[in-house]
Amino acid sequence: MPELPEVEVVRSGLDRWVTGRVIGTAAVLHPRAVRRHLAGAADFTGRLAGRTVTGTRRRGKYLWLPLDDGTALLAHLGMSGQLLVGEPDRPDERHLRVRATFADGGADVRFVDQRTFGHLLVAELVPDAFGGTVPEPVAHIAADPLEDAFDDEAFFRALRRRRTGVKRALLDQSLISGVGNIYADEALWRARLHWARPTETLTRAEVTRLLAAVREVMAAALAAGGTSFDSLYVNVDGESGYFDRSLDAYGRRDLPCGRCGTPIRRDVFMNRSSFSCPTCQPRPRRARA
C-alpha cells in the first residue's frame, strides 16, 4: 500500500530512466487503469505519443511526469500499483495495465496493478496555491509534510476547526497529503495520540509532536526504501523496501508495544484497521471515529 515514502522511492527510481526521453507509443491493456482520463483511452495514448518527458514530480501520493507541451502524465498507485522499468522484450506481467515505450527503443515503463485502485491520466499543468504547477486533478490536495510549502500553523488551525477524529484528519488529503493507513498509525503511536482523539481538542504542542512524528517516520521509511507490508509495493526494479521490519504499531496486533510492553490492540473504523498501544495511546473520554 504505497504512501508518500513508497511513491517517492518510485519517483526517484524513475527519474534517471525517463527524464529527457521521447515517448514512442503507449498502450492501454485494461480500460479501468485510465478511467479518470475522461476523454478515453485513445485520447490518453494520443496525448503521450511523441512527447518528451521533462522530469519527475510528486505531491503526497501522486506522481507525475511533466511533458514538453504543458501537460503531465499523472499516476496514482492506489493500493497495488507498480511502475516498472525494464527491457521492452521481457514478457508481460500478470497484471500489466499500461505500457509506454520510448522512441529510442530502450527500456520501457509499465503500469502493473493487481487490485486496479490505481490509475493514470494525462492532464494540463495548472498553478497550485504555492507558486508552482501541478496536474489539474492534484490541485485540490494539500501540500505534503515533506514539502517546504506545508504550513504547520495552518494545519493546526484547520484541525481546530474540524469536528472529527485525528486519524481521519491525517488521512484527509485536503488537510495533509501523503499519509495513508500505515504511516497514520505509526505517527500516532510515536506522538502517543489515540486515533479517535477529537481534533478540536488537540493542543499546539500535540500537533507539533504529531507533525514531527509524521516527518520522522516518513524519513526513516524513505531511508529504508519504503514499506512493503504485503509485497505488492515495489520500486521500479521490482524490489521491496524493508521498512516493515521497523513498524512499531501497524500490523502488530497482540505483540508488545516497543515502549511499554502492553499488547498492541487492533480496532476497526472507516472499514480499516487501526493499531495502537492501549497504555501509551489511551482512548479519550470523548472519542470521534
Place this chain on the structure above:
DNA sequence: AGCTGGCCCTGAAGGC
C-alpha cells in the same frame, strides 16, 4: 458546508 459511509477491485488466507 462539513462530515460519514458505501463502493470499486483482486487475490491470499482462513474456516468449515
Place this chain on the structure above:
DNA sequence: TGCCTTCAGGGCCAGC
C-alpha cells in the same frame, strides 16, 4: 479437497 467468507484500503461521491 473445495467452496465460501473475510480482509487489505485510497479516493470519489451520494446523502445526511
